[in-house]
Amino acid sequence: MEFRNLGRSGLKISEIAYGNWITHGSQVEEEAAHACVHAALDEGITTFDTADVYAGTRAEEVLGRALKGQRREGLEIFTKVYWPTGTGPNDRGLSRKHITESIHGSLRRLGTDYVDLYQAHRFDYETPLEETLKTFDDLVRQGKVLYVGVSEWRADEIAEALRIAGEMGFDRIVSNQPQYSMLWRVIESEVVPLCEKEGVGQVVFSPIAQGVLTGKYRPGAAPPAGSRATDEAGGADFISRLLRDDVLTRVQDLKPIADEVGLSLAQLAVAWVLQNGNVSAAIVGASRPEQVRDNVQAAGVKLDAEILTRIDDVLGPVVETDPGKTVSPARRP
Numbered sequence: 001m002e003f004r005n006l007g008r009s010g011l012k013i014s015e016i017a018y019g020n021w022i023t024h025g026s027q028v029e030e031e032a033a034h035a036c037v038h039a040a041l042d043e044g045i046t047t048f049d050t051a052d053v054y055a056g057t058r059a060e061e062v063l064g065r066a067l068k069g070q071r072r073e074g075l076e077i078f079t080k081v082y083w084p085t086g087t088g089p090n091d092r093g094l095s096r097k098h099i100t101e102s103i104h105g106s107l108r109r110l111g112t113d114y115v116d117l118y119q120a121h122r123f124d125y126e127t128p129l130e131e132t133l134k135t136f137d138d139l140v141r142q143g144k145v146l147y148v149g150v151s152e153w154r155a156d157e158i159a160e161a162l163r164i165a166g167e168m169g170f171d172r173i174v175s176n177q178p179q180y181s182m183l184w185r186v187i188e189s190e191v192v193p194l195c196e197k198e199g200v201g202q203v204v205f206s207p208i209a210q211g212v213l214t215g216k217y218r219p220g221a222a223p224p225a226g227s228r229a230t231d232e233a234g235g236a237d238f239i240s241r242l243l244r245d246d247v248l249t250r251v252q253d254l255k256p257i258a259d260e261v262g263l264s265l266a267q268l269a270v271a272w273v274l275q276n277g278n279v280s281a282a283i284v285g286a287s288r289p290e291q292v293r294d295n296v297q298a299a300g301v302k303l304d305a306e307i308l309t310r311i312d313d314v315l316g317p318v319v320e321t322d323p324g325k326t327v328s329p330a331r332r333p
Contacts, residue, residue: 001044002300006280007174008199009147011116013076015274016299017047018292019205019283020059028287030062037066039289043296047076049177049203049283051121052106053083060109068111075116078203079106080151080177082121084333093332094124094132103144117203119149119177122328123157130164137170149175149203154326155190162198173200175280178326180204182213182254182272182315183242186325192278201280204273208284208295212242213269215252219245247318254314261307263298268311270298275308 003012018040020033028036037048050063060079067075081102084092092098103118118139124132139145148171150158158176165172176195178187180202187202195202208214251265258268273282284295312319 004280007201009174013047013281014045015281016296017049017281017283018045019049019285020063021054033062034066035289036286036292039292049078051080052085052102064109064111077115078117079115080119080121094120094127096131096135099135114144117147117149118145119151121151123153126332133164133170140171147174151177152326155194175201175203177203179206180273181207181209183209185321186323190323196278202278203281204279205283207273207282208266208269209242215265217248219248250315250318257310267298270295271301275303
């Protein structure tokens with residue numbers, strides 16, 4: 001396993017992180033979830049990402065139990081706040097009330113006294129940014145949070161948060177967690193240049209595009225039985241926009257490139273996002289331990305410029321680059 005700094009901070013994290021969105025507490029049984037976490041640990045992964053909203057808070061509970069007994073100082077545990085965790089009007093968003101109550105719930109479920117990174121899961125247009133940042137800063141000063149990050153924020157939103165933090169003396173954002181893959185590159189034109197300048201690292205999710213970049217979905221064919229595309233509780237809606245024949249055909253055309261560099265298509269996809277110097281880690285998920293073991297083979301892989309150009313040529317017009325695709329709800333959900 002290779003390690004990188006989280007943005008410009010001094011925190012080292014495994015360049016492949018383990019995430020439990022969709023899987024833990026919903027898609028896979030707890031025994032299988034524990035097996036995946038232990039496989040990640042065995043492969044040298046030390047960074048684990050979750051969120052209070054995943055599986056209605058159950059994902060944090062499963063991860064906490066799976067990591068029980070591990071040396072806490074040897075782990076980096078990340079979680080998030082924003083999406084609804086209850087039915088009340090204050091059970092969502094980035095108000096002082098919701099953030100404060102949510103961190104206490106997350107710490108209890110994860111079985112830890114602190115999280116290494118606490119992330120604003122979307123931008124909250126109904127809460128003054130100063131209120132959100134001051135609350136995060138208070139949690140840092142209380143020792144409940146070590147670093148602060150965001151997820152799926154636009155460049156202008158990150159820039160404004162950095163400006164306010166600088167003026168008010170608050171703890172600075174050190175990371176952003178966006179969707180990023182060969183097929184989804186919306187952060188490259190605006191978010192990445194700003195973050196490179198400001199020392200904010202990307203902890204990216206969906207590097208294999210919810211499984212599309214594994215090549216298991218074939219053009220003109222029904223999705224494989226038991227795959228994410230057939231699981232209504234496991235992200236079928238999210239993946240459906242990528243299950244177009246033009247996308248799937250071009251993914252199949254990547255196979256000769258993967259073979260040439262000695263990687264599976266999934267490994268090539270994870271290695272590709274790690275070529276971006278602003279990426280601190282790529283988050284992989286799994287429903288089986290062998291998926292973890294396969295994905296970690298991308299750690300430390302270097303792809304030369306000619307290979308990257310050929311990938312671009314193959315994927316061509318199916319790549320999404322519009323920065324406007326990064327959107328937070330106009331009102332709290």
